[in-house]
Amino acid sequence: MIEPTTPAAFDDFQLGGDLPVHRIGFGAMRLAQGTFQGPVRDPDTGMAVLRRAVELGVNHIDTAGFYGAHGVHANDLIRKALAPYQEDLVIATKVGPLRDDNGMPSLEATPDQLRALVEADLRTLGLQHLDLVYLRVGGMTGPGGAPLTERLGALADLRTEGLIRHLGISNVDTAQFEEASTVAPLAAVQNHFHVQHQTDTALLARCTEQHIAFVPFFPIGGGFQPLDAPSLLKVASRLEATPAQVAQAWLLSVSPNILLIPGTGSLEHLEENVAAGALRLSPEDLADLTAPADSASPGH
Incomplete structure (x- = not known):
């Protein structure tokens, strides 16, 4: 059972020790497609969501070169919507996954292929360097x-x-985290974690101890796991908030190292997600948000 605190939701976190980012960011996974095999979305709507996110104070965008298909790609939308980039905007990307014949990012790049993936992200985003690059491992598995x-x-x-x-x-x-720590300094870990999927509490604790950002993917279920735990619904009703907002407020309370990157292709959901930063959970709320049974979901 995690023992959360109640820090200020919009305190900056020093990513890598030198990049201040607001704790509520934006995930670009759903800008181009709702799912990896789904139809592409309207690019103009995606660019409007990006511009509004920055207007609302978001200065941390998480993306990947494999987000998108059929001529609509998240990186292109980010560049078209936001370049020239504001000085404090931090863009993080992921490399490693390659799409298979079915369009799923289930294949993994070899070490020799990673340079080309990084250079492609630099080109599509219109950047000279990338602020943060994750090595995403495991294909579509856990x-x-x-x-x-x-x-x-x-x-x-x-x-x-x-x-x-x-x-x-x-x-x-945790074993891979320890291995990676011997290779190079780590600024962030991005794993599946939310109020109904708390299997990585030990790894989160290690990151907190070492001042490494912990960035949950699928912070509100990712569409694969309904946020329907009775305790979560109870707190949401008490606060007159949505379950998704309570789930995000809980994450912000768990550790000052947690950075949120909820993804959406909807202006309405974007506003809802950012508003979660103003939600304050009482000791009673936190006590009610006990760890429900875990369930598996597809990879990010």
């Missing part, structure tokens, strides 16, 4: 398994060259 030293080492070389400012890892277990 964390654990394959060593990552060689692949992360390839990204560390690009960091030495100045193409990458900070490194992160995604979809990892």
Whole structure:
């Protein structure tokens, strides 16, 4: 059972020790497509969502080169909507997954292929360097398994060259985290974690101890797991908030190192997500939000 606190939701976190970001950011996964195999979305709506996010104070955008299909891609939308970028905007991207013949990011790049993926992100985003690059491992499976030293080492070389400012890892277990920590300094870990999926509490604690950002993907279920735990619905009703807002407020209370990147292609949902930062959970609320039974969901 995690024992949350109640920090100010919009306090800046120093990502990598030198990049101040607001704790509520934006995930670009759903800008181009609702799902990896779904139809593409209206690019104009996606760009409107991005511009509104920045207007609302978001200065941390999480994206990936494999977000999008059929000529509509998240990175292109970000560049078209936001370039020239405001000075404090931090853009994080993920490399590693490759799309298979069915359009799913289930394949994994070799160390030799990672440079091309990073260079492609630089080109599509219109940047000279990337603020944060995650090595995303495991394909569409859960964390654990394959060593990552060689692949992360390839990204560390690009960091030495100045193409990458900070490194992160995604979809990892504690053993992989420890392995990665011997390869290069880590600025962030991005794993599946939310109020109804709390299996990574030990890894979150390690990140908090080491001042490493913990960035949950699917912070509000990702559409794969309904936010329907009785305790969550009870607190949402008491606060006259949505379950998604309570789930995000809970994450902000768990650790000052947690950064949120809720993704949406909807202006309405964007406004709702950002408003969650103003929600304050009482000790009674936090006590009610006990850990429900966990369930599996597809990868990010």
